[in-house]
Amino acid sequence: MGLKVFLNGGFVDKEEAKISIFDHGLLYGDGVFEGIRSYKRRVFRLKQHLDRLYKGAEVIRLEIPLTKEAFQDKIIETLKVNNLDDAYIRAVVTRGIGDLGLDPRKCATPGLFIITDKIQLYPEKYYRSGMPISIAKTRRYHPLSMDPRVKSLNYLNNILGKIDAIDAGTEEALMLSVDDYVVECTGDNIFFVKGDELVTPPWELGSLEGITQKVVMDLGRKRGMKVGYKTMLAGEMYDFDECFLTGTAAEIIPVVQINGKTIGSGNPGEVTLQLLEDFRELTKTDGVKY
Ligand code: PMP
Numbered sequence: 001m002g003l004k005v006f007l008n009g010g011f012v013d014k015e016e017a018k019i020s021i022f023d024h025g026l027l028y029g030d031g032v033f034e035g036i037r038s039y040k041r042r043v044f045r046l047k048q049h050l051d052r053l054y055k056g057a058e059v060i061r062l063e064i065p066l067t068k069e070a071f072q073d074k075i076i077e078t079l080k081v082n083n084l085d086d087a088y089i090r091a092v093v094t095r096g097i098g099d100l101g102l103d104p105r106k107c108a109t110p111g112l113f114i115i116t117d118k119i120q121l122y123p124e125k126y127y128r129s130g131m132p133i134s135i136a137k138t139r140r141y142h143p144l145s146m147d148p149r150v151k152s153l154n155y156l157n158n159i160l161g162k163i164d165a166i167d168a169g170t171e172e173a174l175m176l177s178v179d180d181y182v183v184e185c186t187g188d189n190i191f192f193v194k195g196d197e198l199v200t201p202p203w204e205l206g207s208l209e210g211i212t213q214k215v216v217m218d219l220g221r222k223r224g225m226k227v228g229y230k231t232m233l234a235g236e237m238y239d240f241d242e243c244f245l246t247g248t249a250a251e252i253i254p255v256v257q258i259n260g261k262t263i264g265s266g267n268p269g270e271v272t273l274q275l276l277e278d279f280r281e282l283t284k285t286d287g288v289k290y
Helices: 024-028 046-059 068-081 125-129 156-167 211-222 234-239 270-285
Strands: 004-007 010-013 031-039 087-094 111-117 131-135 173-176 182-185 189-194 197-200 226-229 242-247 251-258
Touching: 004 068, 024 087, 031 046, 031 270, 046 068, 046 087, 046 211, 068 087, 068 111, 125 251, 131 156, 156 173, 182 189, 182 234, 189 211, 197 211, 211 226, 211 242, 211 251, 211 270, 242 270, 251 270
Parallel strands: 131 173, 131 251, 197 226
Antiparallel strands: 004 010, 004 111, 031 087, 087 111, 173 182, 189 197, 189 242, 242 251
């Protein structure tokens, strides 16, 4: 049986899942989305993902045509229809069909779809031996230009950063703010470790408030670490012993080199590996069962 997706109220075959070329989600990237994961029939941090989706929608004044509870039910139903034990879930709400102008008020009905599938973001070897990343030439856009609470369908800033990563021969790139502060990577948050200090850049600089980021901060606190947000210039990164990235798809991935410069010992750090183990343990017991 082929994959089925939930699209505007019903289930359709993947191949038949089509939306209008007049949807402003396509024409302008006007909409919001979430990337969520399930582990062994448990959806990890589903409430937090839905809260972020609805918050982002509110910021862009997009009314999601389902209650949060109904949205949650539809996600679970999509997983069941496809009989997936471990899945990557993509929930998308678009502005809907309008004319060729920008005015969102002219789009009467938002589009809504849910895809459940598999994803592997980074090759397995990087989890064992650490991943080198580069620094993108493209800067993260300013938080006053684009509210970082919105996980919007317009990912071109990140895609330009990803192209920079590809040009540099790395899988991922760190994006700096226009004033040289460390913000986040193109699809992941970034953390640094020194002794018992665990830090990540504040979202006010323009990063997405990651669900995995929050989980890892909690795990760090449970391990007795001093956890916090830290504003740092690019040059300060190399003073840390360990670095890693977090994201729903990536989980926790050790970073051992930034722009050719080694971080710490050049191997995945002890704290990083411990947090990865803690994280994977948590995914076994936490989450909405289906
Ligand atoms: N930053 C960006 C730009 C992202 O797209 C993502 C999600 N892929 C993250 C950070 C990580 O967020 P989360 O842990 O909620 O997946």
